[in-house]
Amino acid sequence: MGTTASVDLRRVILDTTRHLLVKEGYANLSMRKIARATGYSATSIYLYFRDKDDLFHALIEEGYEALNATFKAIHHATADVLDRFRQLCRAYLDFGLQNPEYYEIMFLLHPEHMARYPADKFRKARQNLDVLAQTLTEGVQAGLFKVDNPRVWASTIWASLHGTVSLMIAHRLDIRIDKDEFVETSLRHVVQGVQAPA
Amino acid sequence: MGTTASVDLRRVILDTTRHLLVKEGYANLSMRKIARATGYSATSIYLYFRDKDDLFHALIEEGYEALNATFKAIHHATADVLDRFRQLCRAYLDFGLQNPEYYEIMFLLHPEHMARYPADKFRKARQNLDVLAQTLTEGVQAGLFKVDNPRVWASTIWASLHGTVSLMIAHRLDIRIDKDEFVETSLRHVVQGVQAPA
Amino acid sequence: MGTTASVDLRRVILDTTRHLLVKEGYANLSMRKIARATGYSATSIYLYFRDKDDLFHALIEEGYEALNATFKAIHHATADVLDRFRQLCRAYLDFGLQNPEYYEIMFLLHPEHMARYPADKFRKARQNLDVLAQTLTEGVQAGLFKVDNPRVWASTIWASLHGTVSLMIAHRLDIRIDKDEFVETSLRHVVQGVQAPA
Amino acid sequence: MGTTASVDLRRVILDTTRHLLVKEGYANLSMRKIARATGYSATSIYLYFRDKDDLFHALIEEGYEALNATFKAIHHATADVLDRFRQLCRAYLDFGLQNPEYYEIMFLLHPEHMARYPADKFRKARQNLDVLAQTLTEGVQAGLFKVDNPRVWASTIWASLHGTVSLMIAHRLDIRIDKDEFVETSLRHVVQGVQAPA
DNA sequence: GATGAATGAGCGTTCATTCAT
DNA sequence: AATGAATGAACGCTCATTCAT
Numbered sequence: 001m002g003t004t005a006s007v008d009l010r011r012v013i014l015d016t017t018r019h020l021l022v023k024e025g026y027a028n029l030s031m032r033k034i035a036r037a038t039g040y041s042a043t044s045i046y047l048y049f050r051d052k053d054d055l056f057h058a059l060i061e062e063g064y065e066a067l068n069a070t071f072k073a074i075h076h077a078t079a080d081v082l083d084r085f086r087q088l089c090r091a092y093l094d095f096g097l098q099n100p101e102y103y104e105i106m107f108l109l110h111p112e113h114m115a116r117y118p119a120d121k122f123r124k125a126r127q128n129l130d131v132l133a134q135t136l137t138e139g140v141q142a143g144l145f146k147v148d149n150p151r152v153w154a155s156t157i158w159a160s161l162h163g164t165v166s167l168m169i170a171h172r173l174d175i176r177i178d179k180d181e182f183v184e185t186s187l188r189h190v191v192q193g194v195q196a197p198a
Numbered sequence: 199m200g201t202t203a204s205v206d207l208r209r210v211i212l213d214t215t216r217h218l219l220v221k222e223g224y225a226n227l228s229m230r231k232i233a234r235a236t237g238y239s240a241t242s243i244y245l246y247f248r249d250k251d252d253l254f255h256a257l258i259e260e261g262y263e264a265l266n267a268t269f270k271a272i273h274h275a276t277a278d279v280l281d282r283f284r285q286l287c288r289a290y291l292d293f294g295l296q297n298p299e300y301y302e303i304m305f306l307l308h309p310e311h312m313a314r315y316p317a318d319k320f321r322k323a324r325q326n327l328d329v330l331a332q333t334l335t336e337g338v339q340a341g342l343f344k345v346d347n348p349r350v351w352a353s354t355i356w357a358s359l360h361g362t363v364s365l366m367i368a369h370r371l372d373i374r375i376d377k378d379e380f381v382e383t384s385l386r387h388v389v390q391g392v393q394a395p396a
Numbered sequence: 397m398g399t400t401a402s403v404d405l406r407r408v409i410l411d412t413t414r415h416l417l418v419k420e421g422y423a424n425l426s427m428r429k430i431a432r433a434t435g436y437s438a439t440s441i442y443l444y445f446r447d448k449d450d451l452f453h454a455l456i457e458e459g460y461e462a463l464n465a466t467f468k469a470i471h472h473a474t475a476d477v478l479d480r481f482r483q484l485c486r487a488y489l490d491f492g493l494q495n496p497e498y499y500e501i502m503f504l505l506h507p508e509h510m511a512r513y514p515a516d517k518f519r520k521a522r523q524n525l526d527v528l529a530q531t532l533t534e535g536v537q538a539g540l541f542k543v544d545n546p547r548v549w550a551s552t553i554w555a556s557l558h559g560t561v562s563l564m565i566a567h568r569l570d571i572r573i574d575k576d577e578f579v580e581t582s583l584r585h586v587v588q589g590v591q592a593p594a
Numbered sequence: 595m596g597t598t599a600s601v602d603l604r605r606v607i608l609d610t611t612r613h614l615l616v617k618e619g620y621a622n623l624s625m626r627k628i629a630r631a632t633g634y635s636a637t638s639i640y641l642y643f644r645d646k647d648d649l650f651h652a653l654i655e656e657g658y659e660a661l662n663a664t665f666k667a668i669h670h671a672t673a674d675v676l677d678r679f680r681q682l683c684r685a686y687l688d689f690g691l692q693n694p695e696y697y698e699i700m701f702l703l704h705p706e707h708m709a710r711y712p713a714d715k716f717r718k719a720r721q722n723l724d725v726l727a728q729t730l731t732e733g734v735q736a737g738l739f740k741v742d743n744p745r746v747w748a749s750t751i752w753a754s755l756h757g758t759v760s761l762m763i764a765h766r767l768d769i770r771i772d773k774d775e776f777v778e779t780s781l782r783h784v785v786q787g788v789q790a791p792a
Numbered sequence: 793g794a795t796g797a798a799t800g801a802g803c804g805t806t807c808a809t810t811c812a813t
Numbered sequence: 814a815a816t817g818a819a820t821g822a823a824c825g826c827t828c829a830t831t832c833a834t
Contacts, residue, residue, distance in 0.1 A: 025308035111369045163361025193391030506619035559757025589787030
């Protein structure tokens with residue numbers, strides 16, 4: 001009774017922005033374009049977000065939270081270290097490839113924009129690296145990985161995965177390359193690169 | 199003979215743009231700023247470049263040529279396959295880290311921009327991958343690398359290196375990570391990832 | 397009886413606006429800011445005032461009434477003509493300097509704004525001049541003032557006082573000038589200017 | 595031969611702005627409105643003025659220079675002190691009444707805008723007061739004026755004249771008052787107010 | 793070969809105001 | 814009596830680009 005059938009405009013704006021991001025890129029995305037795409041006036045956006053930064057930061061946070069949740073779930077669910085490591089890597093790739101819009105603002109936005117991202121929220125973004133680092137540490141103890149400084153290696157792993165995702169969502173890959181094969185190869189390369197010789 | 203000693207304004211514009219790119223970033227670069235920095239009028243740029251795209255495409259091409267030259271030099275100079283592979287990887291990292299302005303427009307520009315990049319020039323960009331692929335192939339024949347499809351693996355290697363470069367020039371790396379150690383680790387990871395178990 | 401104890405929102409809005417006026421100035425005052433400061437919604441203002449003009453006109457009227465009351469009180473309380481004249485002048489200066497927010501909207505708003513001010517309310521504004529004019533007339537009869545057309549001279553007195561107030565509340569006075577001395581001098585100048593030579 | 599028949603747009607913008615100022619007031623004057631009134635695009639204004647401030651400051655400076663020139667001319671041309679004083683006062687009134695647009699930005703603009711007016715140019719604005727003060731000083735020495743602190747009295751005179759001008763150009767004067775008579779009366783009042791009793 | 797003059801489109805943002813509830 | 818949702822118009826300003834010379 002008395003259902004509020006009205007749309008949640010805040011949600012609509014976030015989703016619209018997300019979709020436009022992947023089509024147009026942050027640099028070409030304006031408040032007006034977003035408004036036009038939602039069907040609402042530009043002014044309305046400001047009812048839900050203080051300014052452009054606020055809107056994008058909200059989106060970034062959503063992205064971090066989603067990736068974080070996935071990582072944490074894997075961390076708790078998978079005891080086998082090598083398996084867990086592989087799953088984390090695959091989850092990162094999947095997240096990026098399935099949510100290119102989130103990926104774009106989370107990891108491809110220009111540093112100057114990130115500079116305005118609240119510092120405390122940034123910490124959340126780093127937690128993903130911590131999960132990777134811990135898994136590496138466990139792997140070293142189990143004699144599976146040959147890794148000297150897990151913290152640095154976690155960043156290296158991240159860099160490698162990031163390269164794979166970003167080339168793909170930027171359509172930089174030669175069209176003659178099979179995408180699935182590329183992803184699988186990259187995953188294998190990442191894992192092989194940390195493993196201790198048998 | 200008979201040529202005037204006047205400056206090559208086209209050259210001046212390209213160099214100025216390159217310098218501004220590294221100082222201000224692509225997003226903050228306007229034709230007017232470039233003009234002001236050259237000391238010539240904004241209109242003059244249009245004598246040498248059809249539009250902004252044309253100017254940047256010329257710069258991108260220069261970048262591809264520079265990287266290409268480096269790769270070819272290494273290819274011809276280094277007979278040892280493993281050494282050559284390592285040198286190619288390091289050269290890629292060095293190129294990106296020492297020429298962030300070129301790297302930005304070559305590999306980090308939004309696809310929407312690259313869509314307008316002349317298809318025939320794109321071939322040059324791919325030659326670098328060919329050099330990598332051939333080295334991988336030779337390495338497989340020499341029993342050094344465990345790689346099934348060299349063409350795909352070349353892209354994977356590229357992706358990994360690209361991730362390393364782009365995280366660094368976007369200042370995404372945790373400040374507590376030593377930069378040199380990170381680069382060395384990434385290089386080791388890339389090489390280890392293709393090597394056959396001893 | 398039967399009236400609720402609820403606040404008189406109209407009153408609250410008027411007072412809030414007055415306070416904001418002195419803090420932020422007319423130019424920086426928006427309906428939204430007023431609403432926020434009252435704690436009520438912006439829409440609520442429109443329950444009590446037709447529009448922004450209406451709100452400010454109400455405030456202007458209050459100002460005129462306050463000044464009027466002061467003038468009338470002096471008029472009835474002070475029999476000595478010269479003393480009364482001096483008191484009226486001082487009261488005008490005091491009113492302006494102590495209520496710069498009222499003064500601004502009463503006497504400094506651009507004519508374009510005042511054009512929309514209801515003509516009938518303007519009459520109240522003129523009563524102050526009548527008090528001045530009558531005092532001048534009495535002064536002439538008593539041989540104290542040398543003034544031909546009291547109505548015109550009343551306006552002249554007003555102009556002089558207005559200049560003093562408006563320069564001060566607009567902070568136009570050279571900072572090296574002592575403010576109290578300036579006000580006293582202006583008052584003396586105004587009075588001296590109407591007096592008949594001894 | 596080769597006459598440049600083209601308009602001086604900078605001049606056109608300044609004049610248009612001047613005229614609009616008196617019609618609409620500073621608060622309601624936008625770059626767009628100015629542009630529309632000139633018949634040129636809004637962008638064109640920025641070819642001649644860095645920003646809105648720059649445009650208005652240029653206008654303010656013109657005003658100060660004009661008033662200054664008039665004052666200096668009178669100062670040098672008129673030996674008789676009382677006559678000179680009267681001429682200065684009348685010149686101020688005339689300037690304001692004949693150039694209400696200049697007067698508006700010079701003396702009626704809100705202090706916050708003036709705060710951005712270059713300090714060194716502000717000095718020029720004060721020279722007018724110096725001329726007044728010196729004339730007062732000379733008058734005191736000649737036994738004509740009864741004035742203790744000429745610097746303060748100069749400001750007082752200015753305030754009085756300013757009140758007269760600003761009430762008139764703001765159309766605050768009762769329409770039943772004859773304007774010429776009002777101006778003459780104000781002038782007489784100002785002069786009488788400084789004179790020593792005969 | 794090079795320029796000065798000019799512009800339309802667009803930017804992020806704020807405003808007073810309306811309307812349905 | 815009071816509100817939340819929404820908007821059209823306007824703001825100052827920057828941009829890539831054109832055109833006549």
